[in-house]
Amino acid sequence: MTELLWGKEPARTRGPKPAITLTAIAEVGIAIADAEGLDAVSMQRVAGELPVTKMALYRYVPGKTELVAVMSDLAMGGPPDRPDLPWREALRTWAVDLYDGFTRHPWLLQSTIGRRLLGPNELAWMERGVAALTGTGLSGGEQLDSILVITSHVRNIAQQSTTFPGHTTGLTEEDMQLSLAEILSTEADRFPHLTTAMRTSAGSENQGLEFGLQRILDGLELLISGRTD
Amino acid sequence: MTELLWGKEPARTRGPKPAITLTAIAEVGIAIADAEGLDAVSMQRVAGELPVTKMALYRYVPGKTELVAVMSDLAMGGPPDRPDLPWREALRTWAVDLYDGFTRHPWLLQSTIGRRLLGPNELAWMERGVAALTGTGLSGGEQLDSILVITSHVRNIAQQSTTFPGHTTGLTEEDMQLSLAEILSTEADRFPHLTTAMRTSAGSENQGLEFGLQRILDGLELLISGRTD
DNA sequence: GAGTAACTGTGTCTGCCGGACACAGTAATG
DNA sequence: CATTACTGTGTCCGGCAGACACAGTTACTC
DSSP states (O other): OHHHHHTOOOOOOSSOOOSSOHHHHHHHHHHHHHHHOGGGOOHHHHHHTTTSOGGGGGGTOSSHHHHHHHHHHHHHOOOOOOOOOOHHHHHHHHHHHHHHHHHHSTTHHHHTOSSOOOOHHHHHHHHHHHHHHTTSSOOHHHHHHHHHHHHHHHHHHHHHHSOOSSSSOSOOHHHHHHHHHHHHHHSGGGSHHHHHHHHHTSSOOSOHHHHHHHHHHHHHHHHHHHHHO | OHHHHHTOOOOOOSSOOOSSOHHHHHHHHHHHHHHHOGGGOOHHHHHHTTTSOGGGGGGTOSSHHHHHHHHHHHHHOOOOOOOOOOHHHHHHHHHHHHHHHHHHSTTHHHHTOSSOOOOHHHHHHHHHHHHHHTTSSOOHHHHHHHHHHHHHHHHHHHHHHSOOSSSSOSOOHHHHHHHHHHHHHHSGGGSHHHHHHHHHTSSOOSOHHHHHHHHHHHHHHHHHHHHHO
């Protein structure tokens, strides 16, 4: 598995040439996931778009889990190169880059949760994240925790702002808002603070990413400036 | 669907008495999910632990999606009562309570993502969250964004710290750490900052919740104190 | 060159899953 | 008593991941 993700080929010897490649498989999977959601990716479906049957895929990949892992690391790609910046700006652009990645492939939000083996690209993202924080006086653990907080935030915003192809219950953002509004109107007394908060926030939306990001960066700045004193 | 979650019964008239109840179904589902993970919850399995066949469940619930929604809101429960506290302490205990909820039913992390209809308990949690922030001078939108950031953080920490029954690839935390350590040892030059960060963070773990929480609260405090001036 | 070993792709089969649908039984209403 | 509305059941479908035996292909070894 680690070998799959890190691209160690087992050095072919005899036997027929493979008809396809792992990367080709992963790319097909990515295309399907992009277009129709992660749930549309089945071994059948992937094989159907390759000159090969379903079972042949198992020659390249131990199981679906591993396929999705390979797809994920490939789709994620590495973090884009950015000029050196002070830690705060560096971390902010890092977060925005990450957000862009998730909006490009929304299914990554599903496929990269929980305990899993990390691929080279995912590690490269982490590398750039902690790199931004070296020299701030934060300990290694604090650096890791910091980028973790930011990652959580970015993921969550991406989740709620991007519209998923397939998979979801077919609810539009409108449906949700509508149902929520209806509930809050009939049960306003049970949720007074929520009701007024919702009402006064009606128009302004979509700056959730920046809001949370600035709060977190502010918090980090406080810690860092206290640390370097 | 909204009716299901909000417990509006359709006022029975004729026909046989139902053999079971929606809540009973949900409770069975919760028990299974707690013990073996959300993926172990199938209509078959749930019906198997009730005096009823699989198809009978569809008399109580339109489909599996809705069953999981009902299970989720029920398992989540309402937020515990807490004494009134200044906003920062109130928000912190709110976050910790939320964290406890997620560790009690880890599968909630899976079942409560993305666009979905909100149940009474989920709204009650939000209510308590924004309630903590009223009177801080934050706008409604800011209040909502604030509790969203905290929720993301809590969820993410819960995700990585709790061990899931079933479902996941069967990786233990050790497996991950081990594989990571191995990779970083062979490819240390590709991830220099990450490597040193990992090395220096070796022993100390598990305060990820508090770390991020304090940073976020610090950030909010900065905003709030600037706002009330 | 012949034989063999290692490899690739295929077809078939099993056991799950969610759900559609027709049907029989049951309880309240007229 | 007949009708009507409801509940639970059995059967069936398509789709899924994957196990496994098998046939074809290629390179190495004698």
